[in-house]
Amino acid sequence: QQHDTHTLRQDDGRHHLHPFTDTKALGSGSRIITGADGIYIHDSEGNRILDAMSGLWCVNLGYGRRELVEAAATQMTELPYYNNFFKTAHPPAIKLAKKLTELAPEHINHVFFTGSGSESNDTVVRMVRRYWQLKGQPNKTVIIGRRNGYHGSTLAGASLGGMAPMHEQGGPMLPDVEHIAQPYWFGEGREMSPQEFGLLAARSLEQKIKELGVERVAAFIAEPVQGAGGVIIPPDSYWPEIQRICDQYGILLIADEVICGFGRLGQWFGSQHFNIKPDLMPIAKGLSSGYLPIGGVLVGDRVAEVLIEQGGEFYHGFTYSGHPACAAVALRNLELMEEEGIIARVREVTAPYFAKQWATLADHPLVGEVRSLGLLGALELVADKATLARFEPGVGGQCRDNCFASGIVMRSVGETMVVSPPLVITEAQIDELVRLARQSLDLTARQLGL
Numbered sequence: 001q002q003h004d005t006h007t008l009r010q011d012d013g014r015h016h017l018h019p020f021t022d023t024k025a026l027g028s029g030s031r032i033i034t035g036a037d038g039i040y041i042h043d044s045e046g047n048r049i050l051d052a053m054s055g056l057w058c059v060n061l062g063y064g065r066r067e068l069v070e071a072a073a074t075q076m077t078e079l080p081y082y083n084n085f086f087k088t089a090h091p092p093a094i095k096l097a098k099k100l101t102e103l104a105p106e107h108i109n110h111v112f113f114t115g116s117g118s119e120s121n122d123t124v125v126r127m128v129r130r131y132w133q134l135k136g137q138p139n140k141t142v143i144i145g146r147r148n149g150y151h152g153s154t155l156a157g158a159s160l161g162g163m164a165p166m167h168e169q170g171g172p173m174l175p176d177v178e179h180i181a182q183p184y185w186f187g188e189g190r191e192m193s194p195q196e197f198g199l200l201a202a203r204s205l206e207q208k209i210k211e212l213g214v215e216r217v218a219a220f221i222a223e224p225v226q227g228a229g230g231v232i233i234p235p236d237s238y239w240p241e242i243q244r245i246c247d248q249y250g251i252l253l254i255a256d257e258v259i260c261g262f263g264r265l266g267q268w269f270g271s272q273h274f275n276i277k278p279d280l281m282p283i284a285k286g287l288s289s290g291y292l293p294i295g296g297v298l299v300g301d302r303v304a305e306v307l308i309e310q311g312g313e314f315y316h317g318f319t320y321s322g323h324p325a326c327a328a329v330a331l332r333n334l335e336l337m338e339e340e341g342i343i344a345r346v347r348e349v350t351a352p353y354f355a356k357q358w359a360t361l362a363d364h365p366l367v368g369e370v371r372s373l374g375l376l377g378a379l380e381l382v383a384d385k386a387t388l389a390r391f392e393p394g395v396g397g398q399c400r401d402n403c404f405a406s407g408i409v410m411r412s413v414g415e416t417m418v419v420s421p422p423l424v425i426t427e428a429q430i431d432e433l434v435r436l437a438r439q440s441l442d443l444t445a446r447q448l449g450l
């Protein structure tokens with residue numbers, strides 16, 4: 001199909017308010033994405049670009065999977081829409097619920113469906129508070145999140161998240177949400193060892209609980225690895241200490257698996273990589289490889305038993321909770337991941353190869369630290385390799401634009417460059433990813449006169 005790039009850009013600039021975009025600065029300058037195959041996207045000017053971000057951390061099986069298209073078409077022909085409210089249900093939602101609870105850790109046997117990660121986190125807030133009401137402790141309402149965490153853009157999602165600009169815009173945020181430190185060793189902890197710093201960051205949860213009074217604290221929420229915050233991989237000491245604190249004080253642990261779930265860290269769920277036992281796990285994105293919008297909350301037995309046995313009707317749900325076409329696509333997506341052994345391959349082959357190749361970027365003059373876990377990677381850009389002094393804000397965005405111009409999508413989070421490629425990436429494509437990343441860094445260094 002032919003696309004008139006000029007007209008599309010003009011119309012985009014005139015009428016389209018993009019998410020997370022300065023519309024005025026964008027003007028009519030958007031890049032128009034018209035197609036995709038495998039791990040590549042195509043733009044309206046005929047460029048083929050390696051999508052090292054899997055869209056927004058979601059196209060885990062890559063683009064162009066006919067099986068997923070067929071699953072949607074078949075389901076839409078049979079039953080394009082029905083809901084699961086009151087006393088109805090439909091086969092795709094039932095089958096997906098069963099499949100998810102088979103894949104989840106043993107203590108998780110229920111799922112509540114939503115349409116997105118943000119809706120999943122809104123659901124979590126209401127579920128957690130409902131749980132404590134039913135337990136006879138209605139004052140336990142405070143949920144503790146982390147600075148720079150990301151849990152979505154609805155009011156609850158933005159409040160749980162710890163992104164300062166999101167809190168500043170359109171406030172006030174939800175009451176009874178508090179934030180603690182993030183385990184960002186390179187940015188905030190280099191004067192001590194990563195393990196010491198990991199313990200310190202985890203213990204800020206204990207401090208916060210004591211400060212608030214445990215009788216007020218309902219839950220702690222965190223991503224196993226902070227994604228949008230800059231691929232913050234916690235030191236090994238971090239998660240065991242968080243688990244200990246949650247257990248000791250009896251508060252619920254919520255692992256936001258929206259990015260880390262479905263193979264990103266080489267396990268079905270990121271929390272399995274860290275050996276933690278969350279009570280609730282919000283999911284979305286990779287659940288359907290992003291082909292159709294669907295999310296959910298995986299609910300552990302501790303919470304499910306109380307909600308079901310004592311709760312009566314839960315006044316909560318979305319028109320598209322468990323939408324049949326989305327559920328059918330998600331189910332097929334999970335089946336394909338199983339049939340093709342995607343997760344074991346990520347764990348045993350792709351992630352180790354990626355880690356090795358990605359680490360070769362450490363010698364670049366702009367790079368102060370390279371890190372990766374599973375198929376998540378980050379590069380810390382520095383102005384001075386010897387002192388690790390950071391750049392003024394702006395260089396990350398410049399590097400991201402250079403990536404696009406060089407034929408690769410990478411994301412910038414401040415002056416941190418991050419990647420999250422499709423799980424189906426091959427070794428040859430990892431080589432290509434690293435080569436294009438280096439090319440983009442070189443271009444940025446030249447522009448900066450370094």
Ligand code: PLP
Pocket residue numbers: 056116117118119121150151152153157223227228256257258259284285295
């Ligand atoms: N939670 C995490 C960890 C995310 O990364 C995101 C999106 O990036 C969300 C929640 C929100 O998901 P959605 O954009 O589907 O609402």
